[in-house]
Amino acid sequence: MTALLDAYAPTDEAELSGIVADHFRRASPLCIEGGGTRIENTAQGQRLSTARLSGVVTYSPGEMTLIARPGTPLPEIEDMLAAEGQALAFEPPDLRGILGRNGIPTLGGMVAANASGPRRLLAGACRDHLLGLRFVDGQGRILKNGGRVMKNVTGLDLSKLLAGSHGTLAILTEMVLKTLPLLPARTTLICRDLDEAQAVRLFSTALATPFEVTGAAYRDGTAYLRIEGLEKQLTYRRDRLLALLTDHDPEVLDDAATVTLWRDLRDVSHFAGLAAPLWRILTKPTEAPRITAALHTLGGQTSLDWGGGLIWYAGPGEATQIRNIATHATLIRRAGVTGPAFPPQQGATARLQQGLRQTFDPAGILNPGLMES
Structure with missing residues (x-):
């Protein structure tokens, strides 16, 4: 061995x-x-x-x-x-x-x-x-x-x-x-001075179009929309989205800057180096403004991805507090927070989870304690 x-x-x-x-x-x-x-x-x-x-x-x-x-x-x-x-x-x-x-x-x-x-x-x-x-x-x-x-x-x-x-x-x-x-080419539309509710409405508008938005993220009052593809297609889709979002006075980011921006958003680099616990929260985009508002009362920072369907929260709060605000919250970086990393399951979901564990791992030897409450 x-x-x-x-x-x-x-x-x-x-x-x-x-x-x-x-x-x-x-x-x-x-x-x-x-x-x-x-x-x-x-x-x-x-x-x-x-x-x-x-x-x-x-x-x-x-x-x-x-x-x-x-x-x-x-x-x-x-x-x-x-x-x-x-x-x-x-x-x-x-x-x-x-x-x-x-x-x-x-x-x-x-x-x-x-x-x-x-x-x-x-x-x-x-x-x-x-x-x-x-x-x-x-x-x-x-x-x-x-x-x-x-x-x-x-x-x-x-x-x-x-x-x-x-x-x-x-x-x-x-x-x-x-x-x-x-995808050979890419660009980003940037809309500033928005709150979470305004950003989610903007995302909903853009994602409802046929212009194939490949990224919709928000942090520090700024919303980002990415489009990628062939150059000629990209130009057409960019111009149509600019016309649709003219009330927000969008800026356009070039290819190289887009690559750097979305790598950092992908890797949540804006929350690197902090000592605070970090949570990954899945939700309906329409619920994101309510959840982020509640999290801000705890004193932390948030950002959005997936058009508002993914919330990152860095800040104080015990596991029960966070999950009372957002049920589907996973603790990625503990920084002193105790309790299960994954949201505890209840009812039929818990029974299904237990049944799967019994089938695949009847002795409960694989990563015990990681996903259980």
């Missing part, structure tokens, strides 16, 4: 299976880690790193299909795709800055967290681009689901279930992802 500091670090699927099967027999918990760059993992148990389960199995640019192992560094994947004029369309964020970490984001961590950036508005989430996977469940069984191309994906799609489960149902060993062409 190989070691990485004080952690298990299996080098192949069979070794991983053996480790998990042994812990299943002993009902001994495991704390599953990728690059450690998505959330502060407070799960109990022996550490198990997927860092050495690394490498690209196959990449077919013509078929726009990538198959890789979980420990593969995400920057390497992005560089490889860019060399072929392709990308991961859902724009996974890099949260090292806000967590103060120096690890390397991995492909497995991205899928386990269903990590999706501003372009989710148009392209969908990480799970929407996941065609299939292989994984080891909580009993040590090696299983697979899905296919290598969309037309081969039949039956129950476990990919959608495991994406976002943060290693509490299974440990991913291989993922099949759909890639898409890089």
Whole structure:
């Protein structure tokens, strides 16, 4: 058995299976880690790193299909795709800055967290681009689901279930992802001196058009709308949106500045370096003004993404206070806050969650305590 500091670090699927099967027999918990760059993992148990389960199995640019192992560094994947004029369309964020970490984001961590950036508005989430996977469940069984191309994906799609489960149902060993062409040009429309309610109304107006807005974010009184695509199409869509939003006197940001701006918005760089707890809140955009107003009374700062569907809050407040304001609040950076990172489930949702855990991880050994109340 190989070691990485004080952690298990299996080098192949069979070794991983053996480790998990042994812990299943002993009902001994495991704390599953990728690059450690998505959330502060407070799960109990022996550490198990997927860092050495690394490498690209196959990449077919013509078929726009990538198959890789979980420990593969995400920057390497992005560089490889860019060399072929392709990308991961859902724009996974890099949260090292806000967590103060120096690890390397991995492909497995991205899928386990269903990590999706501003372009989710148009392209969908990480799970929407996941065609299939292989994984080891909580009993040590090696299983697979899905296919290598969309037309081969039949039956129950476990990919959608495991994406976002943060290693509490299974440990991913291989993922099949759909890639898409890089968008060649981009620009941003900037509207200043808006409050949250005005920004959400602006987003609703822009997103209701056929002009394919690929980013709608807000911070510090300023709303940002991004459009991307072919140059001629981009010019037409930009001009139509400018005419639609003329009351807001929008400014236009060029291509290079747009790249920098949206990288920082994607990575929530404006909340990096702060000592305050950081919360990620999912909501209906129409609820965002009410929620942000309530959060401001606690003394913190907020920003919006996904047209108001995603709120970031950095500031004081205990877990019960935050979740009384916004039910779907996940604690990304603790900074002294105790309690479960994920919102506790109730009723039918809790029973469904418990049933899934019993099926995939009957001994409860995979990241115990991470998602439970």
